[in-house]
Amino acid sequence: MNDSIEDHMAxxxxxxxxxxNVENLFDIYDDTRTYDDDFLPINVKKWTPKRxxxxxxxxxxxxxxxxxKETGNHPALVGLAEVENAKVIExxxxxxxxxxxxxxxxxxxxxxxRGIDVALLYDTTAFEVTHSEVFRIFxxxxxxxxxxxxxxxxxxxxxxxxxxxxxxxxxxxxxEGEKESEPKRMAASNKVTEIIARLREASxxxxxIVMGDFNDNPSNNSMKxxxxxxxLFNPMxxxxxxxxxxxxxNRQWNLFDQIIVSTSFFDNTPxxxxxxxxxxxxxxxxxxxxxxxxxxxxRTYAGKKYAGGYSDHFPVYAVFKKN
Numbered sequence: 121m122n123d124s125i126e127d128h129m130a131x132x133x134x135x136x137x138x139x140x141n142v143e144n145l146f147d148i149y150d151d152t153r154t155y156d157d158d159f160l161p162i163n164v165k166k167w168t169p170k171r172x173x174x175x176x177x178x179x180x181x182x183x184x185x186x187x188x189k190e191t192g193n194h195p196a197l198v199g200l201a202e203v204e205n206a207k208v209i210e211x212x213x214x215x216x217x218x219x220x221x222x223x224x225x226x227x228x229x230x231x232x233x234r235g236i237d238v239a240l241l242y243d244t245t246a247f248e249v250t251h252s253e254v255f256r257i258f259x260x261x262x263x264x265x266x267x268x269x270x271x272x273x274x275x276x277x278x279x280x281x282x283x284x285x286x287x288x289x290x291x292x293x294x295x296e297g298e299k300e301s302e303p304k305r306m307a308a309s310n311k312v313t314e315i316i317a318r319l320r321e322a323s324x325x326x327x328x329i330v331m332g333d334f335n336d337n338p339s340n341n342s343m344k345x346x347x348x349x350x351x352l353f354n355p356m357x358x359x360x361x362x363x364x365x366x367x368x369x370n371r372q373w374n375l376f377d378q379i380i381v382s383t384s385f386f387d388n389t390p391x392x393x394x395x396x397x398x399x400x401x402x403x404x405x406x407x408x409x410x411x412x413x414x415x416x417x418x419r420t421y422a423g424k425k426y427a428g429g430y431s432d433h434f435p436v437y438a439v440f441k442k443n
Contacts, residue, residue: 133442134396135246135279136187136194139292139379141201141367141432142179143206143420144236164424171428172211175420178430180215183241184403187437194221195437196246196279199268199331200239200383201290205229211238221327226275228254231268238274238288238332250283252274257308259292269304272311280442282327282393285319287312289332291342305335309342316350316382327350327393328382333433335376347380354380355438357399362423363400366400366434368416375400379438386431390443398438406430 125262132313137431147165150158182196203209209225212218226249227239247341252272261267269292277284289312292304312330321327330352336342338357365373385395408429420430 125299133280133397134193134438135196135393135442136189136191136437137197137329137440138189138195138285138401138437139201139288139333139377139432140179140183140186140187140435141333141360141377142203143433144202145200145212146204146235147174147208147211154208157348163419165426166302171420172424175430176212176215177217180212180217182304182401182406182430182435183212183394184221185215185403186435187439190397194218194243195241196243197285197286198241199288200241201241201288201333202236203227204235204237206412209241213241214278219434226252226273228252228271228273230254231256231336232269232270235292236270238273238290240273240286240288240334241275242275244439247277247279249275249277255311257304259304259307260356267403269308272308272315274315279393279440282442283323284327284329284393287315287328287330287332289330289334290307291332291334291336293335301335302340305340305342306345307435308334309346311351312346316352320379324389325384326382328386329438330380331436333377337375338378341377351383353381353383353395354378355395356380356436359400360400363415364400364402366402366417366436368413377433377436381435381438384442388443393442394442396439396441398436401435401437406434 186195206227213223221243221394223246225241230237252275259267273288275286293307294301360375365375367374381395407415417432419432
């Protein structure tokens, strides 16, 4: 079996790139600068070391299997949302499923009020980081005060020797209502458009991957604007259906988690990566097995009740093939 997988890799040279909102990956310690009190052993959710370790192990197993059917390997790059700090990422990478995957990570602390950030895992045998930086989105709340949200993370590097840029996002939620909160996601969309324009000014024909939990579907204004203004291709447009998505809310599937690529990934150039396919990683083990929410993401908490699952989002991934 292993020989055939290696032959498959050698022949086709496939790489998977993934994104996963890991649902409140908090450590068990109090951070006085953020609202992390729910996730402490003594508080209402009883976030104990045992529960923390269980979640880490489950997330590690999931990440190690994303795209494996297509590539025979774990993903070369994994964007993450809802990580509290560098420590939780280190703990995740130390789990049995990931400890031999050669992952390192890029992470910056943002000013998000809940203390959750985005990050990028990268397999050092596949990817070399050449540059990283974060971009802040300036928002105001209804009182005209700063509304701090997650930063946008840009990581540039070499994937098997080829230059690519990865932009990782976690846009403002719909908690206040879809329409009421839309301007915040439009602001984030505009910021990503700016970042892409800057990358293209520096180098023509650059390869860009935009990933994240956008809290909008492919059909929403923020996503349509981003795709059209920046000449991108969104493979997720065809994946959402009545019975499939990445997150389930009010009896409805949404596809908030997306991976979008620049059209330069369709240039048929020898020894360069081309876009091959994209999908939702919604294997059965990630789903609630029975009851009225059967088939939806098996989450860690349902409200304040501990469910013991993985995340309230399914991961997404794209596969790239080197000619």
